[in-house]
Amino acid sequence: MTAALSLNQAAVSFGARTLWSEVSFALQAGEFLAVLGPNGAGKSTFLKVLLGLQRLSSGSAEVLGARVRRGSSQVGYIPQHYNLEAETPLRARDLVGLGLQGHRYGIPWTSRKARLRIEELLDLVGAQGYADRPVGLLSGGEQQRLRAAQALAGNPALLLCDEPLHSLDLHHQRAITELIRSQAVERGSAVVFVTHEINPVIEHVDRVLYFARGDHRIGPVHEVMRSEVLSELYQSPVEVIEHKGRLVVMGEHSEGEHHND
Ligand SMILES: Nc1ncnc2c1ncn2[C@@H]1O[C@H](COP(=O)(O)OP(=O)(O)OP(=O)(O)O)[C@@H](O)[C@H]1O
Numbered sequence: 318m319t320a321a322l323s324l325n326q327a328a329v330s331f332g333a334r335t336l337w338s339e340v341s342f343a344l345q346a347g348e349f350l351a352v353l354g355p356n357g358a359g360k361s362t363f364l365k366v367l368l369g370l371q372r373l374s375s376g377s378a379e380v381l382g383a384r385v386r387r388g389s390s391q392v393g394y395i396p397q398h399y400n401l402e403a404e405t406p407l408r409a410r411d412l413v414g415l416g417l418q419g420h421r422y423g424i425p426w427t428s429r430k431a432r433l434r435i436e437e438l439l440d441l442v443g444a445q446g447y448a449d450r451p452v453g454l455l456s457g458g459e460q461q462r463l464r465a466a467q468a469l470a471g472n473p474a475l476l477l478c479d480e481p482l483h484s485l486d487l488h489h490q491r492a493i494t495e496l497i498r499s500q501a502v503e504r505g506s507a508v509v510f511v512t513h514e515i516n517p518v519i520e521h522v523d524r525v526l527y528f529a530r531g532d533h534r535i536g537p538v539h540e541v542m543r544s545e546v547l548s549e550l551y552q553s554p555v556e557v558i559e560h561k562g563r564l565v566v567m568g569e570h571s572e573g574e575h576h577n578d
Pocket residue numbers: 331336354355356357358359360361362363
C-alpha cells in the first residue's frame with residue numbers, strides 16, 4: 318500500500334544552521350503521529366515541508382507516493398492559531414465551506430451534498446450556535462474550531478495540524494481531538510499533530526517524532542518518551558515521569574538554552 322507520507326534522509330538548513338536532518342520514515346493511512354520538541358526545534362517547518370512551502374536542503378518527501386507539492390487537495394491543514402481580521406467578509410459556515418472547494422478563493426459550493434457536509438462539520442465542532450456570525454467577530458477558540466472543520470471538509474488523506482488545541486478549553490480540546498482521531502480511524506487519514514503537550518492526545522498517538530538540538534527520535538510513545546532517550550537527545554538530564562497515564566517531562570528546555578547541570 319502507498320504510504321500517506323514518506324521521508325527519505327530529509328533535512329532542512331537555514332544558512333549554517335541545520336534545523337534537522339536524516340529524517341526517514343513512512344506514515345501509513347490511519348496512523349497518528351505526534352510531533353514534539355521545544356520552541357524553535359523545527360516542528361512548524363516540518364509541516365511546511367509537507368505542505369510544499371519549504372524546500373528540503375537534502376533528501377526527499379512524498380505524499381501518497383508523489384513528490385510534495387503546494388495546494389494538494391489530498392492534504393488538510395489546521396494552521397497554528399491566529400486571529401482573523403474583524404472585517405473578514407465571511408460567515409462561520411462559509412469558512413468551513415472553503416475547505417470543500419480545495420482552494421481558497423472560489424464561488425461557494427452550494428450543492429445539497431456540500432450543504433449537508435457543512436452542517437455535519439458545524440455540528441461536530443459545536444459551531445452551530447455561531448454558524449451565521451462573521452468569522453472576524455468570533456473568539457480565538459471559536460475560530461480554531463472552524464479551522465478544524467475546514468481542514469476536515471475535503472476528507473484529506475493526510476491531515477497536518479499545527480497546535481490545533483491552542484486556545485481551546487478542555488471540553489473543546491477533547492471534542493477536536495476526538496474529531497481528528499475519528500477522521501484517522503473511520504476515514505483512514507494519516508495525522509501529523511504538532512503539539513507542546515502530548516497528554517491531551519496521548520491515548521490516540523501511534524508514534525512520536527521528537528525534534529531537539531538538530532536531532533530527532535521517532536517511535537512509539539513508550540520508546541521515545543523515556544528519560545534516557547530524551548536526555549540523550551537534549552544532551553542534558555531530562556526526566557520523564559508517568560502519573561496516572563499522563564507524562565510529565567522535567568528538564569526540557571528551549572533551543573539555544575544551555576544547561577550544564
Ligand atoms: N525561512 C527561514 N529562514 C531562516 N530561519 C527560519 C526560517 N523559517 C524558520 N526559521 C527558523 O527555524 C527555527 C524553527 O522554526 P519553527 O517555526 O519550525 O519552530 P517550532 O519548533 O515550530 O517552534 P515553536 O514551538 O516555537 O512554534 C526558528 O529558529 C526559526 O526562526
